Amino acid sequence: MAGPDDYRRRAGGYSTPDGVVLTGGGFAARPAPTNVTDGRFFGDDTWSGLLNALPVEANTAETAARVAAVFFCVSIIAEAIGSLGLEFKDNHGPRHDFPLANVLAYEPNHLQTGAEFWAAMAFTAVLRGEAFAEPTVGYDGLEVWALNPLRTVSEWGERSLVVHYASERGQRRLMPQELFWFTGIADGGLRPLVPWKQAKGSIDFQLALEVGARAFFRNDRRPAGVVTTEQKLNDGSHARLKEGVERWKRGGIPVFEQGVKYQAISGSNKDSEVVDLIKxxxxxxGRYWRIPRTMIGDEGGNAGNNEQDTRSFVNWALRPLTRRIEQAITVRLLPPDLRAQGVRAKFNLDSMLRGDAATQWKNAVLARTASIMSVNEVRTGWFGLARIDEDWANDPRAALNSNRAADTATGGETAPQDKVGSE
Structure with a gap:
């Protein structure tokens, strides 16, 4: 593998000069949110083992992502980012005449497509607050490889960044100029906030609800309880009682002796309104990740509300993240000579804002009528159709009542309905 300088030379013909990287800072990391209690019950391990076997607290990003609502919020943003088209433009229009454009848009490396790569990077950033990748020059040319977040530890100083990566080849210390990265929102410093930690209280509550409901149904909808007796149990009776409890936990029916009685100490899911609490x-x-109500709830809505919620999703969930990624690509991946030419990265969000088919056609007519877009821009950018190989089709100011379209379709003959009599 080649270094970052080789990568930048291959990307656009520029070799970066040696720079000085500020390190250190000595700032302590923000304390992670914690719970007042550890989620366990007091009592004999025999009785509490069933509950403690299931996670009731999100201590890692992976545990947090196991919550259905968290995975939905994070994955819907990540998949939407992966589905967007990545383009490069300058002041004169699209620019795809340099190797890096095709690499980032379609094949970042030989194991991932552009959609897979950007969805994975977005998933990591939306869940953890930061995502790192390493640009290299491989056997097939330019490559960009995402760093496994489970092996990545970032050290943010006051004005510095160092990334420690435990790769298969051993521990590596990576500097900012060797990496591509983008982050989420921060509260004044460089270190970004960690979304799943910010939502930890709600995630733990959701985990407790899921664990309680799962244990309730796994236990054949039997409420938790205690067994009591006024008699003294000998070793044999205690062993048989323990065996009966184990049978009860497996769904069986125990037979108690010596006046042992069972008393329920918890209500049913209906009594505790578990379904309403989960909703x-x-x-x-959804509020933590700014997902509209109709997208994460089950009540639905009318077509107008759904379209407005889609716009809200694009404006407040997707657009802030795509803007960060666009600027990160432009600043951290494009060589300065391309940036000097005005080349910028751009995700195409228009496809998610056009509405249904009728609305798309209406908007296309409006864009063409107002001379905002040319015929070819509408055909290729909006509908994926082939370009018309005529100069007028590339000019957004071409007259709308021109017969040139008819001339092209009829081999030079003006359409009869458009002929103006001169007799």
């Missing part, structure tokens, strides 16, 4: 916490989770 409430699901909507709460």
């Amino acid at each position: 409430q916490r699901t909507l709460e989770m």
